[in-house]
Amino acid sequence: MQRAAVFLLLTTLLASGQELLWENAYDQPLDFTCPPGQSISYIKSQHHNHHEDRMWEFGCKDTFSSGADCFLSPYVNDFDQAFTYECPAHHFMSGMSSYHNNKHEDRRWQFYCCRGIGQCIAECEWTTYVNWFDEYFHWTVPNQNYLAGAESYHENKHEDRRWRYKYCTKVQC
Secondary structure: OHHHHHHHHHHHHHHHHHHOOOOOOOOOOEEEEOOOOEEEEEEEEEEEOOOOEEEEEEEEEEOOOOOEEEEEOOOOOOOOOOEEEEOOOOOEEEEEEEEEEOOOOEEEEEEEEEEEOOEEEEEEEEOOOOOOOOOOEEEEOOOOOEEEEEEEEEEOOOOEEEEEEEEEEEEEO
């Protein structure tokens, strides 16, 4: 009996630990920023048809060897509108913020961008779209590269967005 209770307790803790990986709940605001000196290393997202929204998870990696100058962009889109956002020259993306509107079943987005002292970007590329509508995705920034931009469009038929990302190498300047 005691063994069964311990098993149930551990199962519950593991299950709730997995839920804690998401940075937001469906229909709730998202506000994620990497620790100082880091930028986003991966992005995971899960869509739910009942909520017509996504939960998000991010990873971070060391990016800046010295102090970084960071800022939060203004909102880059209106509901149901496409956007392309690139951090300014020599900045990398260190976070994302958004809020959901049930009427539009969409989010408005802002991005945290940071620049390290003496560090510039070079050799940038855009991914193809990393997801289809209404599905889970997991995209990792390629090794030796850093996230610098995001592009997305919304389709009312699916009440979801497709995403693609800009990544670059880092060089001394």
